[in-house]
Every structure is written in C-alpha cells, then in structure tokens.
Amino acid sequence: MLVNGNPRRTIWPAPDNTAVEIIDESRLPHEFVTVLLENMRDAEHAIRSMQVRGAPLIGVTAAYGVALSMKHHASDAALKATCDMLVKARPTAVNLRWAVEHMREFLLPLPAEQRGEAAWNEAARMADQDVAINYSIGQCGLAIIRAIHDEKQSQGRSGVVNILTHCNAGWLATVDWGTALAPVYAAQAEGIPVHVWVDETRPRNQGASLTAWELAQQGVSHTVIVDNAGGHLMQHGLVDVAIVGTDRVTATGDVCNKIGTYLKALAAFDNGVPFYVAMPVSTLDWTLQDGVKEIPIEERGEEEVTHLSGLCEDGQIRRVQLTPTGSHAANYGFDVTPARLVTGLFTERGLVAANADAIRLGLS
Amino acid sequence: MLVNGNPRRTIWPAPDNTAVEIIDESRLPHEFVTVLLENMRDAEHAIRSMQVRGAPLIGVTAAYGVALSMKHHASDAALKATCDMLVKARPTAVNLRWAVEHMREFLLPLPAEQRGEAAWNEAARMADQDVAINYSIGQCGLAIIRAIHDEKQSQGRSGVVNILTHCNAGWLATVDWGTALAPVYAAQAEGIPVHVWVDETRPRNQGASLTAWELAQQGVSHTVIVDNAGGHLMQHGLVDVAIVGTDRVTATGDVCNKIGTYLKALAAFDNGVPFYVAMPVSTLDWTLQDGVKEIPIEERGEEEVTHLSGLCEDGQIRRVQLTPTGSHAANYGFDVTPARLVTGLFTERGLVAANADAIRLGLS
Numbered sequence: 076m077l078v079n080g081n082p083r084r085t086i087w088p089a090p091d092n093t094a095v096e097i098i099d100e101s102r103l104p105h106e107f108v109t110v111l112l113e114n115m116r117d118a119e120h121a122i123r124s125m126q127v128r129g130a131p132l133i134g135v136t137a138a139y140g141v142a143l144s145m146k147h148h149a150s151d152a153a154l155k156a157t158c159d160m161l162v163k164a165r166p167t168a169v170n171l172r173w174a175v176e177h178m179r180e181f182l183l184p185l186p187a188e189q190r191g192e193a194a195w196n197e198a199a200r201m202a203d204q205d206v207a208i209n210y211s212i213g214q215c216g217l218a219i220i221r222a223i224h225d226e227k228q229s230q231g232r233s234g235v236v237n238i239l240t241h242c243n244a245g246w247l248a249t250v251d252w253g254t255a256l257a258p259v260y261a262a263q264a265e266g267i268p269v270h271v272w273v274d275e276t277r278p279r280n281q282g283a284s285l286t287a288w289e290l291a292q293q294g295v296s297h298t299v300i301v302d303n304a305g306g307h308l309m310q311h312g313l314v315d316v317a318i319v320g321t322d323r324v325t326a327t328g329d330v331c332n333k334i335g336t337y338l339k340a341l342a343a344f345d346n347g348v349p350f351y352v353a354m355p356v357s358t359l360d361w362t363l364q365d366g367v368k369e370i371p372i373e374e375r376g377e378e379e380v381t382h383l384s385g386l387c388e389d390g391q392i393r394r395v396q397l398t399p400t401g402s403h404a405a406n407y408g409f410d411v412t413p414a415r416l417v418t419g420l421f422t423e424r425g426l427v428a429a430n431a432d433a434i435r436l437g438l439s
Numbered sequence: 440m441l442v443n444g445n446p447r448r449t450i451w452p453a454p455d456n457t458a459v460e461i462i463d464e465s466r467l468p469h470e471f472v473t474v475l476l477e478n479m480r481d482a483e484h485a486i487r488s489m490q491v492r493g494a495p496l497i498g499v500t501a502a503y504g505v506a507l508s509m510k511h512h513a514s515d516a517a518l519k520a521t522c523d524m525l526v527k528a529r530p531t532a533v534n535l536r537w538a539v540e541h542m543r544e545f546l547l548p549l550p551a552e553q554r555g556e557a558a559w560n561e562a563a564r565m566a567d568q569d570v571a572i573n574y575s576i577g578q579c580g581l582a583i584i585r586a587i588h589d590e591k592q593s594q595g596r597s598g599v600v601n602i603l604t605h606c607n608a609g610w611l612a613t614v615d616w617g618t619a620l621a622p623v624y625a626a627q628a629e630g631i632p633v634h635v636w637v638d639e640t641r642p643r644n645q646g647a648s649l650t651a652w653e654l655a656q657q658g659v660s661h662t663v664i665v666d667n668a669g670g671h672l673m674q675h676g677l678v679d680v681a682i683v684g685t686d687r688v689t690a691t692g693d694v695c696n697k698i699g700t701y702l703k704a705l706a707a708f709d710n711g712v713p714f715y716v717a718m719p720v721s722t723l724d725w726t727l728q729d730g731v732k733e734i735p736i737e738e739r740g741e742e743e744v745t746h747l748s749g750l751c752e753d754g755q756i757r758r759v760q761l762t763p764t765g766s767h768a769a770n771y772g773f774d775v776t777p778a779r780l781v782t783g784l785f786t787e788r789g790l791v792a793a794n795a796d797a798i799r800l801g802l803s
Binding site for chain 1: 467468469636637639640641642644647648651652654655661662663664665666667668669670671672674675697698699701702703705706709731736744745746747748749750751752756757758759760761762763765766767768769770771773774775
C-alpha cells in the first residue's frame with residue numbers, strides 16, 4: 076500500500092539480500108522510520124518490542140529471522156536454537172509458531188550448506204503468499220461490502236458503507252493489503268464509497284495510531300473513536316458492518332483477537348449489525364474447541380495501561396502517566412469472541428460460517 | 440471521605456462563610472489543589488472548566504454560586520442574571536438546571552435583604568441532603584455486596600467481592616460518599632473485603648484519574664483496566680457485580696451514563712453478572728420512555744479523543760497527541776443502556792427494579 080504516495084510492503088529484502096528492512100511501527104503515526112534487521116536477534120527484538128506486530132507480519136518476520144540465522148549458522152543445533160528463541164518472542168501468536176515450525180520442517184531435511192539460500196527463498200515465498208492470501212480475503216469481504224452498498228442505495232439511502240474495525244488488522248499487520256482492511260481497500264479500488272470507524276484500541280492504541288495512519292495514507296475516509304463508543308454508534312444505525320482480524324480461531328469458530336473485540340461483537344449482535352472476522356486459514360487452531368476456556372490470554376506489563384506516549388506540542392514524543400502513582404493496572408492482551416456472535420469468516424478460500432461443520436467442510 | 444488521611448467533602452464553606460472551597464478535580468490525580476470560590480463568576484468558572492464535575496456536585500456548586508451572588512446583589516434582576524449565567528455553564532447537565540431553578544424559586548418570594556443568608560443556608564442544606572441521599576444509596580447497595588460476600592464464602596471461595604465500575608461516580612462526583620462507590624465504602628466500613636476493577640473510561644479517563652485516586656486515598660483495593668477489558672474479566676468469573684452511576688434514567692428504566700456503559704452491561708448480561716445502577720431519585724426523568732431514541736447525547740470536542748494529558752517524567756503535566764495529524768475523531772459523551780440489561784437501581788429509597796411499573800410504584 077501507499078506511504079507518502081509510494082507503494083510499500085511492511086517487510087522487504089535489503090538490496091544485497093543480506094538483511095531485511097521493516098517499518099518500525101512502534102514509531103507510527105508520528106514518525107515514519109525503517110529499520111534494518113541484520114540477524115536473527117534483530118528479528119527477535121523486532122517481534123518482541125513490537126516494531127512489527129500483527130500475526131501474519133510476525134510470522135514472515137520470524138521466517139526471515141530463521142533465514143538470517145541460517146546464513147551464518149546452518150547446523151541442526153543452530154536451527155533448533157533459532158526456532159526455539161523466535162517462538163518465545165510473543166506467546167499468543169499462533170502464526171509465529173506456525174511460521175517457525177514451517178521453516179524448521181522445511182529446512183531440516185536439507186543439507187546445512189543449502190539451508191541459507193533455501194531459507195531466504197522460502198521466507199520470500201511466504202511473504203508473497205501472505206500478500207496473495209490477503210488479496211483473496213479482500214475479494215471475499217468485498218462481496219459483502221458491495222452487497223451492503225447496493226442494498227443501501229436500493230433503499231434510497233446514502234451508498235456509503237460504514238465499517239467499524241478494532242485494533243489494526245490492516246496492511247501494517249501483514250506484508251500487504253491487511254486482513255480486516257483488505258476488503259476496505261478492495262472496495263476503494265472498485266469505487267464503492269466507504270467510511271471506517273476506527274476504535275482507538277487501548278491500551279496500545281493500534282487503531283488511533285496505525286489504522287488511522289494507514290487509512291489516511293490510502294485516502295480512505297475514517298473517524299477515530301474511543302473503544303467505548305461502538306455500542307452507541309450501532310444503536311443509532313451508524314455502523315453497517317464490523318470487520319476485525321484475529322490471532323487465533325478455534326475449530327468451532329471462537330475468535331481470539333485484541334482485547335475489547337468481544338464487547339463490540341456483543342453490541343453488533345444486540346443491534347443486528349453483521350460482525351465478520353477476516354482470517355488467513357493458517358490462523359485456525361484445529362486443536363481447540365472452546366476458545367474462552369482453552370486459549371491462553373497474554374498478560375502484558377501494567378505500564379502499557381498506566382502510561383501512554385504521544386506527540387507533544389514541541390514536537391517531542393513523550394510518555395505520560397495517566398493513573399495515580401501507586402494504583403496498579405491489569406493488562407490482558409486479548410479476549411475471545413464466542414462463535415455465536417460471529418456472522419462469518421472472510422478467508423482466502425471464501426466466506427465460511429463460524430461453526431465446526433462449516434469450518435471442517437470449508438477449510439480443512 | 441479521606442484525602443491524605445483527613446476527612447473532606449468536595450465542597451465546603453470557608454471559615455468566615457464568605458466563600459466556599461472546592462477540590463480542583465481537573466488537577467487530579469497528579470496534584471491535590473483546593474480553590475476558593477469567592478463569587479458567582481468563580482463558581483461558574485469551576486463548573487465550566489470542570490474543576491468540579493459529577494451531576495450532584497455541579498448542582499451544589501451552582502447553589503453556592505447563587506448564594507455567593509446574593510451576598511452582594513440580591514435584587515430580582517440580580518437573581519435572574521445569576522441563575523441565567525450559571526445554567527449555561529454546562530448546557531446538558533440536568534442537575535445543574537434543577538439546582539439553579541430550585542434556588543430561584545426558593546429565593547424569589549423572600550425580601551431581598553433576607554436572600555443572602557437564606558441562600559447560603561439553603562445551599563448548605565442541599566449539600567447535606569446530597570450526603571444523606573448518597574449514604575442511603577450506599578446502604579442499599581451494601582445489602583447486595585454483603586449477599587455476594589456471604590454466598591461466595593458459603594461456597595468455600597474467597598469472600599472478596601470483585602466490583603467493576605465505569606467512569607467516576609464516587610465521592611468526587613458528589614459532596615460525599617458518591618453514588619456507585621457509596622456501596623463500596625459502606626462495605627469497607629463493615630469489614631467486607633472488596634476489590635474494584637476501575638475502567639479507565641476514555642476519553643476523559645475519569646476512572647484512571649479520579650476513581651483510582653479516591654479509592655487509593657480510602658485504602659480500597661483496586662486495579663485499573665482499559666475499557667476493553669471488562670468483557671474478558673466477566674467471561675472468566677473475575678467480576679461479581681458491576682455498579683455504575685447515571686446522568687439520567689427514563690421512567691422505563693433505560694440508563695444514560697458515560698459512553699461505554701452499554702458495552703459493559705451487554706457483557707454482564709451475557710455472563711450472568713448482576714449489573715446495578717446507583718442513582719439519586721432526582722436523576723429520574725419521568726418524561727422519557729425510550730432512552731435510546733429520546734435522550735440527546737452530548738457530542739464533545741474531538742481533541743478529547745485525539746489528545747490526552749498526563750504526568751511526564753520531569754514532573755510536568757503535558758498534553759500529547761495520539762492520532763495522526765489530520766485524522767478526525769468523534770466524541771459522544773454518553774450512551775444509553777436499555778433497562779432489559781439492568782439488574783436493579785440502587786436508590787435512597789431502596790432497591791428498585793429497572794422497569795416502568797417498579798419505578799412508578801417505588802419512586803413516584
């Protein structure tokens with residue numbers, strides 16, 4: 076997608092293929108900075124410190140991390156150590172584990188001297204595959220957006236489709252296109268008028284910072300709202316459809332996503348607003364049945380709740396404390412939306428209902 | 440309640456009865472500052488600039504504003520001008536209008552020379568009445584908290600009652616005790632162990648700043664959470680009861696309160712968590728039937744969403760920008776929770792179900 080009018084991906088090989096470059100998303104929206112990852116530790120740090128975030132992008136970054144490691148140390152022991160270290164960088168991310176395991180299984184049968192080049196090519200292939208998958212997810216969701224647009228117009232209403240999204244499941248969370256926002260960009264490309272309600276998504280504000288930024292860069296009409304506002308908007312007919320991403324989906328269609336997603340799904344259900352989840356099929360965790368009971372939820376540091384960074388009037392980025400000194404905070408990173416609240420799943424294989432039968436038939 | 444171990448109200452007469460003092464709540468939680476209101480313009484400014492906030496406290500501050508004016512200018516014309524000016528300080532605050540109209544009607548029949556002293560005494564009476572009402576609301580809610588405590592203990596579980604609240608409906612929003620937090624303080628006084636989950640309450644963060652501060656001052660165990668977290672906590676049995684305040688309740692029991700309340704009520708309903716609303720009977724608006732359709736919702740400036748103030752490491756309070764420059768925000772101040780999601784109303788006349796019949800029988 077576009078940054079200052081120029082097409083970009085979130086991760087790309089350096090010209091001499093000895094390193095990869097990423098956008099440092101922790102600096103957005105106030106600074107656009109790219110970072111060179113020269114070795115596996117750089118990749119691990121980028122994932123851990125959330126310079127890259129979003130399940131698909133984390134996966135591809137980890138794959139490149141394995142590739143960077145194999146350039147220098149390609150023994151079985153080095154491969155194992157690399158994979159073990161990368162997997163631990165973010166505990167909840169199923170894509171991270173999937174990508175690292177894929178690289179391990181792909182490389183293990185190869186002679187050590189071939190692993191460096193093979194790993195690099197495989198990471199690049201995974202990046203391209205992510206782009207292709209997300210394009211297909213976009214086409215899947217586009218059909219729903221077009222249908223809403225046509226229906227509103229046939230009722231003599233404004234044809235603008237109002238889409239609510241939570242967190243950032245845009246192109247910044249993937250290599251390109253995004254998952255939840257891929258249908259938005261597909262609609263924009265077709266000339267269907269869209270407007271996006273952007274949940275700011277406390278505590279890390281990925282909506283207010285990343286989603287708003289990427290929509291602005293693409294010229295998509297959008298309005299930032301606090302996470303508290305979505306229910307009110309839905310009660311008053313101001314949301315036509317909600318589309319979110321996901322970090323993990325159970326075999327029964329329960330959806331683990333950024334904390335607060337469940338609250339929006341409840342409001343959508345209560346107001347008859349369709350609630351879709353955009354996901355690559357790789358996000359499915361076939362081993363899980365009951366998302367609320369079985370999915371472990373990452374607890375992060377309390378300072379993400381008690382403190383917040385932003386741009387001061389003097390142009391400096393500063394961190395401010397919001398709570399009284401001594402008051403503690405809890406910081407659960409994700410929640411689980413039960414399948415009963417999910418209208419459907421946008422996947423690269425098409426639209427699938429969020430239940431065990433449909434998922435088994437459509438996605439296995 | 441306590442500030443640095445000393446009992447306080449939020450508003451109190453200066454020793455010589457020529458002025459009133461308030462806590463400047465706009466400086467909390469990082470600075471505790473009191474402000475002397477010497478005339479009606481000071482009172483008007485305190486309301487307008489939100490040095491005082493919370494419906495009951497705004498009403499009493501306005502009453503004192505009238506009293507301060509009457510000390511110097513007690514003609515009918517002065518009374519009218521004072522009341523007209525004070526009412527405009529917060530255009531949507533129902534209690535403000537109610538308190539000012541009450542003072543006008545109380546004073547108009549009196550000879551001008553008696554109005555100064557009478558107004559002062561009436562404002563003091565209104566302050567005392569608010570304290571008495573809130574005490575009774577606390578006793579009403581205490582019965583529920585005690586029942587939860589006893590039930591948990593009888594099941595062999597921890598007797599700690601976990602209470603979720605939204606925004607600040609504590610003593611800082613009233614003259615003393617608070618509404619939603621009055622039952623918490625009543626339980627504390629009885630030795631019932633309580634723990635409060637404090638929604639930070641974006642965009643103005645009254646939870647993270649005011650509720651956390653006043654609970655800390657009282658020594659009540661509490662944890663700040665982002666507004667997104669409540670659903671997850673309820674899914675996992677970590678909330679025993681939700682208690683919130685309200686700005687307006689319809690004759691049918693629909694509850695207008697700080698934006699985001701509706702989302703928490705949905706989550707409580709979905710998880711079988713009781714959801715109570717603490718309210719003085721004066722908060723009832725008998726003219727309204729359908730809260731979602733009929734209650735006008737204040738839209739405030741977008742900079743409350745796009746910017747936020749906090750304490751920097753250098754000890755300065757600074758304002759930071761969260762969103763990309765050029766991205767717009769919407770800022771709806773309140774939402775409406777349909778009565779079907781409300782377990783009951785804590786009032787000074789006892790517990791009342793949130794439906795038209797119970798409200799008419801119990802509160803008219």
